[in-house]
Amino acid sequence: MSSPIFRRLSHKYANRPFRIVILGQNGVGKSALTVRFLTQRFIGDYDPDLENTYTYTKNVQGENITLEIRDTAAQEENNKLEANIKWADAYVLVYSITDRCSFNECSRLKVLINSFSKRARNNSQSSSSCVPIVLVGNKTDRSRDRMITSAEGREKAQEMNCSDFCEISVMEEADSAQKIFIDLYKRFRRPNGHRRSELQQRVSCPPSLHVPDMKDSEGPTTPLQRRRKALYTIS
Numbered sequence: 001m002s003s004p005i006f007r008r009l010s011h012k013y014a015n016r017p018f019r020i021v022i023l024g025q026n027g028v029g030k031s032a033l034t035v036r037f038l039t040q041r042f043i044g045d046y047d048p049d050l051e052n053t054y055t056y057t058k059n060v061q062g063e064n065i066t067l068e069i070r071d072t073a074a075q076e077e078n079n080k081l082e083a084n085i086k087w088a089d090a091y092v093l094v095y096s097i098t099d100r101c102s103f104n105e106c107s108r109l110k111v112l113i114n115s116f117s118k119r120a121r122n123n124s125q126s127s128s129s130c131v132p133i134v135l136v137g138n139k140t141d142r143s144r145d146r147m148i149t150s151a152e153g154r155e156k157a158q159e160m161n162c163s164d165f166c167e168i169s170v171m172e173e174a175d176s177a178q179k180i181f182i183d184l185y186k187r188f189r190r191p192n193g194h195r196r197s198e199l200q201q202r203v204s205c206p207p208s209l210h211v212p213d214m215k216d217s218e219g220p221t222t223p224l225q226r227r228r229k230a231l232y233t234i235s
């Protein structure tokens with residue numbers, strides 16, 4: 001039988017919000033994606049050095065969901081990255097379709113996720129399982145400058161054993177940003193507030209291209225006023 005302390009800790013853990021961290025090279029649009037999801041708005045420029053964690057609550061098909069979303073600063077030292085990877089339940093890896101360096105950076109980040117995320121390590125024991133990672137190619141509005149094809153992106157997502165892949169223009173699309181986060185939650189959430197068993201997580205899930213789904217795409221009602229190093233609550 002488990003001790004009372006263990007029961008208290010596991011209860012606390014099971015009931016905490018689902019945590020998503022956004023990782024990627026500088027300038028790929030991590031902050032733009034985060035703010036697009038939280039507020040439905042596109043805001044052009046952000047302070048590159050800030051890291052923010054936002055709490056987001058929303059009713060999705062009759063269920064109240066709470067997410068914690070951490071928008072990281074790109075120039076993070078490895079120990080900060082490690083802490084962020086350990087903190088999260090799921091990962092959004094962003095690159096710009098106009099920048100091959102940012103695409104390659106996703107492979108490095110995946111290696112770090114494999115090393116530091118318990119869930120990734122467990123999943124890697126089963127070749128058919130996937131990790132809660134969405135690979136996102138941003139800036140599709142800049143198609144003339146495209147360096148990474150959609151096929152390459154999809155292939156990389158498969159290689160990296162990601163759960164999903166999509167391309168997006170955060171500047172032009174609000175609904176796709178919603179879908180990225182809500183789908184991650186739906187796919188990897190803890191049913192009835194409880195953490196999924198490892199067995200439940202070990203499902204085969206090849207990455208696929210997103211088709212925007214309007215059902216869950218309404219944004220929060222309170223606009224984000226400004227960025228600051230803090231914990232934001234948006235509901």
Ligand SMILES: Nc1nc2c(ncn2[C@@H]2O[C@H](COP(=O)(O)OP(=O)(O)OP(=O)(O)O)[C@@H](O)[C@H]2O)c(=O)[nH]1
Nearest residue numbers: 026027028029030031032044048074139169170171
């Ligand atoms: N054309 C285009 N520009 C975008 C898009 N998304 C973001 N940007 C621009 O790309 C630049 C970088 O965006 P950020 O959101 O600050 O990128 P970031 O990844 O958070 O960058 P760091 O904070 O430096 O890590 C800004 O000038 C944005 O306006 C997009 O979909 N299309």
